Structure formats: structure tokens, C-alpha cells
Amino acid sequence: MYTPSIRSLIEELGKLPGIGPRSAQRIAFYLLRSETNDVYRLADAIKSAKDNAMFCETCFNFSEGVMCSICSDQTRDRSIICVVEEPKDVVALERSREYKGLYHVLQGALSPIDGIGPDKIKVRELLVRLADKTITEVILCTNPNIEGEATAMYLARQLQDTGLTVTRIASGLPVGGDLDYADELTIGRALQGRRQV
Amino acid sequence: MAWVERIELIDFRNWSSTVFSPGKSGITAIVGDNGHGKTNLIEAVFYASTGGSFRSSTKDVLIRNGSESSILHAIVTTKGRELTIDCSINRSTRDRHLVNKKQVPRISDLRSEIPVIEFNPDDLQLVKGSPMNRRTLLDDFLSMLSRSSSRLVDETDRILKQRAALLKSANRSTLEEVNWSLDVWDKKLAYAGTDLADRRESLVLQLQPLCAELYKELSGGKGEMEIHYSRSWKGDLESALIANRDEDLRRQQTGVGPHRDDLLISLGGMAARLCASQGEQRTISYVLKAGMCLLLNDQLGEPPVILLDDILSELDSTRARSVLDVMPEGQVLLTATSVPTSVESIAEVLRVVDGRFADV
Ligand SMILES: [Zn+2]
Numbered sequence: 210m211y212t213p214s215i216r217s218l219i220e221e222l223g224k225l226p227g228i229g230p231r232s233a234q235r236i237a238f239y240l241l242r243s244e245t246n247d248v249y250r251l252a253d254a255i256k257s258a259k260d261n262a263m264f265c266e267t268c269f270n271f272s273e274g275v276m277c278s279i280c281s282d283q284t285r286d287r288s289i290i291c292v293v294e295e296p297k298d299v300v301a302l303e304r305s306r307e308y309k310g311l312y313h314v315l316q317g318a319l320s321p322i323d324g325i326g327p328d329k330i331k332v333r334e335l336l337v338r339l340a341d342k343t344i345t346e347v348i349l350c351t352n353p354n355i356e357g358e359a360t361a362m363y364l365a366r367q368l369q370d371t372g373l374t375v376t377r378i379a380s381g382l383p384v385g386g387d388l389d390y391a392d393e394l395t396i397g398r399a400l401q402g403r404r405q406v
Numbered sequence: 407m408a409w410v411e412r413i414e415l416i417d418f419r420n421w422s423s424t425v426f427s428p429g430k431s432g433i434t435a436i437v438g439d440n441g442h443g444k445t446n447l448i449e450a451v452f453y454a455s456t457g458g459s460f461r462s463s464t465k466d467v468l469i470r471n472g473s474e475s476s477i478l479h480a481i482v483t484t485k486g487r488e489l490t491i492d493c494s495i496n497r498s499t500r501d502r503h504l505v506n507k508k509q510v511p512r513i514s515d516l517r518s519e520i521p522v523i524e525f526n527p528d529d530l531q532l533v534k535g536s537p538m539n540r541r542t543l544l545d546d547f548l549s550m551l552s553r554s555s556s557r558l559v560d561e562t563d564r565i566l567k568q569r570a571a572l573l574k575s576a577n578r579s580t581l582e583e584v585n586w587s588l589d590v591w592d593k594k595l596a597y598a599g600t601d602l603a604d605r606r607e608s609l610v611l612q613l614q615p616l617c618a619e620l621y622k623e624l625s626g627g628k629g630e631m632e633i634h635y636s637r638s639w640k641g642d643l644e645s646a647l648i649a650n651r652d653e654d655l656r657r658q659q660t661g662v663g664p665h666r667d668d669l670l671i672s673l674g675g676m677a678a679r680l681c682a683s684q685g686e687q688r689t690i691s692y693v694l695k696a697g698m699c700l701l702l703n704d705q706l707g708e709p710p711v712i713l714l715d716d717i718l719s720e721l722d723s724t725r726a727r728s729v730l731d732v733m734p735e736g737q738v739l740l741t742a743t744s745v746p747t748s749v750e751s752i753a754e755v756l757r758v759v760d761g762r763f764a765d766v
Binding site for chain 2: 320324356366
């Protein structure tokens, strides 16, 4: 049917999230019909993102060095940390321009179905960070869905006797949704209305 | 009143292309021999209104042999609004379900939009079958009454699956770590599970008098039918979960919670599952759904669309008529191999032959 190289392209594309076998086929044919330079540019973008992107060793957001631009920005409020699930949540919160503190990216949420327990996300790294006495408040900003709520609840208990102020982002975000679907205004309000847990 | 004004079927089961416009109120009887496609027609109505089928969990069987997709276009009026529904069920791409030209984000949300109740011969399982049949029925009823209930049902199910996965993988972590995680999921399960059990219980309390009355009417006054919601725990659910934790860890399953509750049905004080005759069980299962039709009529201010799939065949002519007479006045679509004489005069009869309407 297909040559081995086309077959392997379709196979690789099919491994991407949200891409079924039919879409993989369609994308492969689209690429093969496209200008050679356009396709090379895409290949280079993928390669260079992968080569250059790394995680910040402090907050585990995407970074192009050992410390990301937010962690190294001395104008930000270093007494407060906002805990989120994914780098895209940092983008959503930054877009709201409401928040001036630091972040901690867990890189996931508790979900036993997917084999994700506390040891699979950056919980221990968070606890290590919080030993630094400059931090006084932790905002739990995980997604307002079951797994996000469970993660927040777990962290709140872990932080119970640390003397830190622990708050949860206020409700009002679309239930069951992701942070990055909420608009800036909603995120801003949810941040302002956060409550101590 | 909720009613289906028109539904067009393209390559749905054995229907290649047809438009079905049932009467607004009153009974439309779809008559034909078995295997000619009369049930497929009301299944199409059910699919368009709910996003699911009442007799199949695989979508491939819904698509006509040799076709890539099956298309439904329907116009349904409910709660004073006209809804245009466009569905496509596709073998190899994602299904689409558009209401007023917009994709429905959560298909289970549809249940609270369009009230429709279907009856079929397998309803007997509601009495005879496992408690799961009865819980699913209550959850489906709740979902029809409010979207928040429908979400609660999904959420509780998800939490139960998470807790089950945690129990199964428990031996891979330290006991302390497992307990920390279980504390969290128990809290979540207790919160959602109590809410769900409360809602089911209050629904059962509302259904009870309606069902008792209907049963009396249909049985000619013989036997008191009673329904009662029974929880699998006492006191508060979180304490019950914690008390049961060791056992749960050993058996790797959650022993108490809304997924272990039951709807107890009794006839004259005896468990209907054990003591009622086949005929009585049939009446009981009918009464459960008919009671819900009355309750919906009460609470939404309009009767649901009522789909009766082949449930008259077991009844004599007089009983067939009385079964229809207890329903709230609305749109009723029924299928039968032949229409009982008592029903003929009150129904519009359409004949189906081999996936087509026959010229009468
Ligand atoms: Zn950083």
C-alpha cells in the first residue's frame, strides 16, 4: 500500500494526542503535497523546540535555561506561590495580568486511573521549595474538575501544619473545565476571591 | 408539551432514507412484522433526543450496512422552544450532535434538555435483575430532571473509578502514602455520594404515591406496590468509608457507597423480585416508568415524549388500552406487530415493511 517511510510518518502522527488514524493519514498527505521548504520549517521548529525547551529547575514550567523568565524576574512577589497543573495554566494566569507572584507547575494531577499518584507529580519538589521562609502564601490553582480538586485537597492536607497561608482559587470557573478555557476576567475574579482552606 | 415534529433518517439501521412526522399529541402506532425496522424508527427518535440508544452500546450497528455514516435530522419542541437536531454517526470519524447548529459539549447534558422515556420488554429486568438496573434507572430519571444531577451522576462514577484504581494499585505504595490518598478520595466520594443518594431518595419519595396509585389502577386494586430507597451505609458516608477501609483494601473494591445502594420494590409487603408473578413484575416495571412520566409532567409542566417498544404484545386488548390510558396526555409513539382493537380507534396507524412506510 504505502511506502515504508510514508507508513512510518502516518504511524508517528497517529501517536499524537487527539489524532486518530484518519486524521494522521490526512495530515501526512497534506505534508507530502506541501512545499518542501514549509515542511522543513515545521520539522526544524519541532526539533529546535525539543532541543531548547527544558523545565525550569525551580518551578518546572517550560524554560530555555535552568531558570525560567518568571523565576528569575526580581520584580515579582517572592512570598507567594501559585500551584498549577500544566505550563498552559501559567499562560492563562499570566494573560489575566492579575497575578504577580511565582508559580509551581505540578506537571499533572492526581489520577489513580492513569497511574498518577503524588510521587508522579512535582509534590516533593514543592515541599522542598516551601521550606524557604520567604514564602508565606500558597494558592492552589489546580483545575476545577475532580482530579484537580483531589490534588488541591491532598496538597492542603500536606501543608496543614506548615504555618503557610493556603488558599484555593475561588469557584466561578466553569465546573469540570480547564483553567485555560476560562477568560481573563473570570480568572482574575477567581484569583481575587480565593479562600483559605 | 414535548413532541417530535419531524425526524429524517438517512442510512440509520435498515432505513435508507425517510421522513417521519408523527402526530403532535395522541398515539402513533408503528406496525409491522419483526425485523422490518419499526423499533429502529423509535430508536432514531431516542438517539436524536439523548445521544444514545436504548438497545445497543456499539454505534456500528446503527449505521446501515454498506454506509459510512448515518444521519438524523429532527425538530423537537420542548419547554416552549423549537430545537433543531442534526446528528451524524460515523464509522471512522467522530460523531456529531448539533442542537440548533451548535455541537453539544457534553452529550449527557442532552438528557435534561429533551424529556423522553422509552419502555421496552427488557424493562422486566428492573424488577428481576441486579440492583444496578434500578440505580441506573433512578440516575437516568434524575438526569432528566436537572443538569446538575446529570453531572453529579457522572462525577460520582468518575470518583468511584479513581478510588477503585487506587485500591488496585495500593500494594505498590507504602501504607501511609495509600492512606493519605484514600483520605482525599473518600472525602470526595462522601460528598458526591451523599448528595446523589439524597437526590435518589427524594425522587423515590415523590414517585412512591404515583406508582402506588398507578399499580392499583392497572392491577384492579390487587396488591399494594411500594418503593423504598435503601442505602448501603448507616450514618455519614465518610465515616463508613473509613470504617470499611481495611476490607476495601483487601478486596480491592469499594464496599459502601451509592454504587451499592438499591431501590427496594415490594408488593403487599413482600419483595417483588422474589414473590411477584411474571405478569405482576411486568406491571411493576411499567408502573415505575409511567410514574416518572407523570412526575415529569408535574415538574416540567409538560409530558415527556413516550416511546413504547413492543410492550402491548403481552397484554389482552382491554389491558393494552388501560395501560395507555394512565399515561399523561402527550405524544406517544408505539411499535407493535398488530394493534389491539381497543387501541385502533385512538391511534394513527402507520405500517412498516422492510425499512419503508407502506402505502396504506
Ligand atoms: Zn521557574
